[in-house]
Amino acid sequence: MYAIHATALAILACLVITSQSSAAEGNPARGQRVFGACAACHSLQPDQNMTGPSLAGLWDRKAGTLESFSRYSSALKSANVVWNEKTLDDWITDPQQVVPGNQMTFPGVKDAKQRADLLAFLKQATQPGSQIAQQGAPMGGMGGMMGGGQAPNLKKLDASDRVQEITYCKDTYVVTTANGDTHKFWERNLRLKTDASSDGPEKNAPALVAAGMMGDRADVIFAEPGEISAFITVKCG
Numbered sequence: 727m728y729a730i731h732a733t734a735l736a737i738l739a740c741l742v743i744t745s746q747s748s749a750a751e752g753n754p755a756r757g758q759r760v761f762g763a764c765a766a767c768h769s770l771q772p773d774q775n776m777t778g779p780s781l782a783g784l785w786d787r788k789a790g791t792l793e794s795f796s797r798y799s800s801a802l803k804s805a806n807v808v809w810n811e812k813t814l815d816d817w818i819t820d821p822q823q824v825v826p827g828n829q830m831t832f833p834g835v836k837d838a839k840q841r842a843d844l845l846a847f848l849k850q851a852t853q854p855g856s857q858i859a860q861q862g863a864p865m866g867g868m869g870g871m872m873g874g875g876q877a878p879n880l881k882k883l884d885a886s887d888r889v890q891e892i893t894y895c896k897d898t899y900v901v902t903t904a905n906g907d908t909h910k911f912w913e914r915n916l917r918l919k920t921d922a923s924s925d926g927p928e929k930n931a932p933a934l935v936a937a938g939m940m941g942d943r944a945d946v947i948f949a950e951p952g953e954i955s956a957f958i959t960v961k962c963g
């Protein structure tokens with residue numbers, strides 16, 4: 727009687743193992759590369775939100791419920807979806823099909839093999855305490871272009887990046903940095919932003935950050951909105 731039970735259990739265990747390995751066909755290393763398409767908007771660090779919510783702890787989470795993310799669409803918040811292999815595969819194939827009206831501006835990954843790889847990677851990297859997530863930039867050695875997608879920390883700035891003064895005349899901003907350099911920008915090419923997170927600048931020490939490819943655009947990032955107009959003097963000559 728006992729022997730029969732033991733055999734039955736062994737067969738059952740084999741069945742479970744084989745069905746698991748066939749479900750986990752995707753290759754996580756390749757999937758990490760596919761994640762490059764997501765990394766500009768999604769971090770794998772807990773509560774590090776960018777354009778999109780952090781994906782840390784994603785498995786079995788109900789869609790639209792990460793407490794620290796304040797920009798969910800009402801479409802995603804009211805979607806009755808729990809994230810798992812099946813729902814994520816559908817979402818990554820065509821987000822608008824799964825939750826019409828959601829605000830993830832991403833067309834989807836149409837190649838089933840790439841999706842399987844991506845899911846194999848995500849399943850590991852979104853686990854609490856995952857090594858991969860802690861590395862930050864998952865691609866390592868690619869200059870953070872593909873993976874990570876993390877905004878640089880602006881707490882410690884070189885004098886050449888720390889804004890001392892901004893003047894405005896006619897259509898031009900002149901930004902003076904702490905090393906004494908001045909930079910002139912056409913007003914439509916300078917963006918004034920804030921970052922209140924732990925990666926944002928210190929109070930009253932806004933950061934000048936190059937933007938775009940041509941060298942004619944930049945962002946000035948302040949610690950809070952109240953600093954913006956206080957920092958800018960209208961002054962000609």
Ligand code: HEC
Pocket residue numbers: 761763764765766767768777778779784788789790791792797798799800801802803809817818827828829830831832835
């Ligand atoms: C251009 C930015 C952008 C890209 C690229 C992007 N996402 Fe998103 N993602 C978002 C935004 C914004 C939301 C929230 C959408 C909403 O609330 O309607 C979101 C939501 C999600 C959610 C739901 C999370 C939750 O908390 O319910 C998942 C899962 C997700 N994205 C996965 C991915 C994956 C995987 C990729 C790459 C294949 C990807 N995203 C690419 C911006 C992006």
